[in-house]
Amino acid sequence: MKNIFIITKREFLTQVKKKSFLILTILAPLLLIGFGGLIGMIFKANETQHGFLVIDKNGIFQKEMKAPKDITFTYVSEADEPALKKNLETMDSIDGLLIIPALINNDYNSLEQNTQLLINKKISYDVREKIANAMTKVIKNEKIKTLGITQNQLEDLDKSFEIKTKNILEKDKEDDTLAFSVKTVMSMVLMYITFMFILMYGVRVMRSVLEEKNNRVVEIIISSVKPFELMAGKILGVTLVAITQFVIWIAMTVSAALVINNYFGSATNLQNLNAENPLNKMNNFTEMLSNISHTLLDLDYMTIIVVFLLFFLWGYIFYSSMYAAIGSAVDNETETQQFSLFTIMPLMIGMYGSFSIAQNPDGPMGFWLSMIPFTSPVAMIARIPFGVPVWQIILSISILIAFTVLMVFIASKIYRVGILMHGNKASWKQLLKWIKA
Numbered sequence: 001m002k003n004i005f006i007i008t009k010r011e012f013l014t015q016v017k018k019k020s021f022l023i024l025t026i027l028a029p030l031l032l033i034g035f036g037g038l039i040g041m042i043f044k045a046n047e048t049q050h051g052f053l054v055i056d057k058n059g060i061f062q063k064e065m066k067a068p069k070d071i072t073f074t075y076v077s078e079a080d081e082p083a084l085k086k087n088l089e090t091m092d093s094i095d096g097l098l099i100i101p102a103l104i105n106n107d108y109n110s111l112e113q114n115t116q117l118l119i120n121k122k123i124s125y126d127v128r129e130k131i132a133n134a135m136t137k138v139i140k141n142e143k144i145k146t147l148g149i150t151q152n153q154l155e156d157l158d159k160s161f162e163i164k165t166k167n168i169l170e171k172d173k174e175d176d177t178l179a180f181s182v183k184t185v186m187s188m189v190l191m192y193i194t195f196m197f198i199l200m201y202g203v204r205v206m207r208s209v210l211e212e213k214n215n216r217v218v219e220i221i222i223s224s225v226k227p228f229e230l231m232a233g234k235i236l237g238v239t240l241v242a243i244t245q246f247v248i249w250i251a252m253t254v255s256a257a258l259v260i261n262n263y264f265g266s267a268t269n270l271q272n273l274n275a276e277n278p279l280n281k282m283n284n285f286t287e288m289l290s291n292i293s294h295t296l297l298d299l300d301y302m303t304i305i306v307v308f309l310l311f312f313l314w315g316y317i318f319y320s321s322m323y324a325a326i327g328s329a330v331d332n333e334t335e336t337q338q339f340s341l342f343t344i345m346p347l348m349i350g351m352y353g354s355f356s357i358a359q360n361p362d363g364p365m366g367f368w369l370s371m372i373p374f375t376s377p378v379a380m381i382a383r384i385p386f387g388v389p390v391w392q393i394i395l396s397i398s399i400l401i402a403f404t405v406l407m408v409f410i411a412s413k414i415y416r417v418g419i420l421m422h423g424n425k426a427s428w429k430q431l432l433k434w435i436k437a
Contacts, residue, residue: 011237043354209327315377350375
């Protein structure tokens with residue numbers, strides 16, 4: 001244990017003292033937010049304003065059809081139809097011509113079949129759907145009017161119904177749409193972070209082992225320590241580096257939520273913002289931030305943090321032992337690819353399978369993914385914001401710890417032989433021999 005502690009301390013201090021560690025730890029959350037903003041800007045930049053000429057032979061749509069977002073309708077006379085069809089190819093200022101035929105005897109099926117959208121540019125499916133939906137609303141209103149329903153009755157029919165949900169297992173806290181959305185986003189973020197960091201730090205262990213093997217430094221080191229002690233020290237050292245980063249990020253997140261909640265959640269500050277922003281746009285944004293911060297602080301974040309750290313810790317040790325074994329069994333990074341696939345695939349199954357957890361956190365898919373040790377580090381973390389029974393958490397972590405100990409034992413047998421092997425390309429048959437030895 002003394003040797004393992006010395007190697008762990010060396011690995012930890014070596015990584016933490018690097019400038020890259022400090023930069024990544026401080027800037028990573030900001031980079032993540034910036035990356036999300038950049039993706040949003042890219043989608044926003046791809047949006048285009050579309051303009052269509054409309055010939056309405058009924059007069060109904062001109063009065064009642066509202067143009068969807070990013071689309072403008074310009075109504076023209078029916079007499080201009082032949083000229084517009086003839087010159088449509090050369091009209092760069094518009095994207096198309098919508099021709100709505102006359103409605104005869106309330107035959108809406110005939111109206112649908114004879115309506116035409118002539119375009120002179122490539123129009124996305126989304127734009128076509130927006131136009132169709134705008135027309136559908138008008139037709140729906142006309143059909144309802146023929147039934148003798150007034151506008152007030154129509155608006156009353158369109159009112160949505162929202163059920164106020166209270167979870168008796170969470171002290172009757174309201175589980176509204178915002179709370180569920182926050183839990184879903186948190187679930188996906190925690191799951192993705194776990195997936196990425198297990199891979200990233202696991203590969204770091206593998207490269208470290210491979211580098212020391214190729215430099216023959218390991219031959220000097222194992223004259224003083226056992227191969228198992230060296231492997232365990234490397235894994236634990238990098239594990240502590242990862243946990244240190246997570247603790248700092250968690251502290252930053254909780255602090256930011258408290259600051260937002262204290263400032264934007266104050267009634268005085270909201271009143272001041274209302275006075276300063278007569279258009280109410282800023283107030284809507286700050287109110288949203290306040291509601292999100294309230295929701296975050298209402299969650300059982302201590303349980304979320306503890307479970308997150310536990311499953312990341314044991315999940316990382318589980319996979320990094322596999323990476324350490326791979327690094328000791330090969331001579332170069334090219335050869336690692338044939339073995340690395342078997343470490344990446346289970347994690348990917350856990351990650352993509354966890355996308356269904358938001359729809360049914362207590363469903364069979366979420367349950368079994370959170371029990372199988374190859375996928376539980378990702379799946380359980382994806383489930384925990386929604387609340388997981390204590391017995392399932394205990395059972396899952398117990399299975400994961402048991403399989404992690406087994407995996408470390410198997411990896412140490414491969415590591416013991418492979419770390420001193422050179423010029424011999426390892427095969428699955430050889431690995432089995434090393435395990436049995």
